[in-house]
Amino acid sequence: MSGVGVTPEAALIRHAYPLIDVRAPVEFAQGALPGAVNLPLMNDDERHQVGIAYKQHGQQAAIALGERLVSGEVKAARIAAWRNYLAKHPQALIYCFRGGLRSQIVQQWLAEAGYTPPRIEGGWKAMRQLLNARIDAAAEQPMLVIGGLTGCAKTVLINRLESGVDLEGFANHKGSAFGRMPYPPPPQIDFEHALAKRLMALPGALTLEDESRRVGSVNVPLSFWQAMEKAPRIRVEMSLDWRLAQLQQDYIIDLERAHCARFGEEEGWCRMREQLGNALLRLKKRLGSARLARLQRLQALAFAAHENGDRQAHEAWLAPLLTEYYDPLYRHHLKRHQDAGLRELHVGDWDSCLATAQQWQAQHTASGS
Numbered sequence: 001m002s003g004v005g006v007t008p009e010a011a012l013i014r015h016a017y018p019l020i021d022v023r024a025p026v027e028f029a030q031g032a033l034p035g036a037v038n039l040p041l042m043n044d045d046e047r048h049q050v051g052i053a054y055k056q057h058g059q060q061a062a063i064a065l066g067e068r069l070v071s072g073e074v075k076a077a078r079i080a081a082w083r084n085y086l087a088k089h090p091q092a093l094i095y096c097f098r099g100g101l102r103s104q105i106v107q108q109w110l111a112e113a114g115y116t117p118p119r120i121e122g123g124w125k126a127m128r129q130l131l132n133a134r135i136d137a138a139a140e141q142p143m144l145v146i147g148g149l150t151g152c153a154k155t156v157l158i159n160r161l162e163s164g165v166d167l168e169g170f171a172n173h174k175g176s177a178f179g180r181m182p183y184p185p186p187p188q189i190d191f192e193h194a195l196a197k198r199l200m201a202l203p204g205a206l207t208l209e210d211e212s213r214r215v216g217s218v219n220v221p222l223s224f225w226q227a228m229e230k231a232p233r234i235r236v237e238m239s240l241d242w243r244l245a246q247l248q249q250d251y252i253i254d255l256e257r258a259h260c261a262r263f264g265e266e267e268g269w270c271r272m273r274e275q276l277g278n279a280l281l282r283l284k285k286r287l288g289s290a291r292l293a294r295l296q297r298l299q300a301l302a303f304a305a306h307e308n309g310d311r312q313a314h315e316a317w318l319a320p321l322l323t324e325y326y327d328p329l330y331r332h333h334l335k336r337h338q339d340a341g342l343r344e345l346h347v348g349d350w351d352s353c354l355a356t357a358q359q360w361q362a363q364h365t366a367s368g369s
Contacts, residue, residue: 004107006093006118008126010134013193014200018089020082020117022096022106023124031189033095033127034197039081041102042070063101079109086115099123128189131196132221138199138206139227142364144345144357147210147334148236150176150326151243151250154209157236157354163205163361170194173216175209176326178251178279180216182259182271191218205364207357210333232343234360235334236353243322244315251276252306252314273303287325295321 006012012019019036021028024047028038042050046069054062070078086092094117096102103119110117120127144163146154155174158164168175170191172183186194199206210233213225220228238246255275260268280299284292298317305313338344346356 004118005121008120008122008130010130010200013197018092020085020092020094022094022102031187033124034193037085039085041078041106042066046070079113082106082110083113083115086117093118093120095120095123097123098125131193134196134199135192135221136223139223142205143227143231144207144360145210145228145231145233146207146236146353146357147233149243149330150322151246152236152238153246153350154236157350158207158209160354161207161357161361163202163207165198165206165208167208167211167215167220171215171218174250175211175215177282178276180275182262185217188218192221205361207361232345234345234353234356235347236350237347238350240319240322244318247318248311248314252311283325291324
């Protein structure tokens with residue numbers, strides 16, 4: 001791929017071309033294209049100054065100020081950063097917000113240094129429109145939704161399927177008040193772009209977990225979520241003991257491991273306790289003061305036992321949390337769907353639901369509808 005510019009197209013994302021985002025860090029943090037690295041032409045302060053100059057004195061004054069701010073050693077350092085990346089990723093493309101002045105300037109400076117990377121015409125804005133269009137189009141594809149009580153390992157099931165779309169994975173969140181991960185959640189734009197990239201690989205059937213529109217700190221795009229709400233369903237039913245073992249893995253073992261990997265053993269342990277304690281507090285309005293106080297006591301006792309090596313002690317507060325809060329909440333949600341006449345193709349244990357989902361996937365892949 002060569003030339004001054006390339007047309008925005010899905011293949012750039014689907015085939016994971018290396019991308020250099022030359023926008024300022026503050027723009028990149030608000031949302032970037034999948035797989036892009038931020039090697040900006042201007043930092044945030046420089047961009048701010050140039051923006052003021054543009055508003056007050058016009059484009060030429062802004063360009064002149066930008067050339068003064070990014071010159072000498074500053075300019076040399078930024079060219080070196082681009083060259084270093086291009087040396088490792090010779091297929092890389094450049095983009096800015098609209099594929100205009102900033103990416104053209106970067107191209108010019110790199111050409112003078114002997115490099116000729118193409119830029120994406122229309123830049124970030126054009127590619128975002130393309131990615132959003134893919135999500136809207138996916139709302140017309142056949143969908144199967146996997147439902148079930150909390151702890152039925154629905155996400156695990158989704159990820160066993162070629163047609164699976166893991167919304168919780170893209171949101172970096174396990175979907176409940178206790179599902180926060182010890183990593184920053186993605187901006188809404190990055191969540192949408194990750195979803196669109198996955199959908200580019202799935203032109204036919206889609207299988208998703210039954211989710212509310214909000215997953216962690218992000219929202220599922222409206223047209224896509226409305227299609228999910230109307231889709232046929234499979235419901236996983238497992239015993240309380242089985243579900244508790246799954247929650248033990250998700251909310252205790254995996255969460256502790258993730259916190260300690262990021263923050264170290266001591267701080268990770270403290271942060272995990274704080275997170276799970278705060279998660280209970282966020283349910284105060286629905287739990288009521290008395291039930292909250294009881295669960296907090298049980299949770300404190302469980303953590304004391306956990307410190308002595310007994311992780312199973314967490315079942316003392318996880319079990320009533322399921323039976324007294326999450327299970328009634330899900331049954332209310334299920335009744336609303338049943339009252340709306342939504343089809344349930346199958347209700348059964350985890351293995352039978354996986355087999356049914358695989359059969360549905362095969363049928364819709366074969367039929368192309």
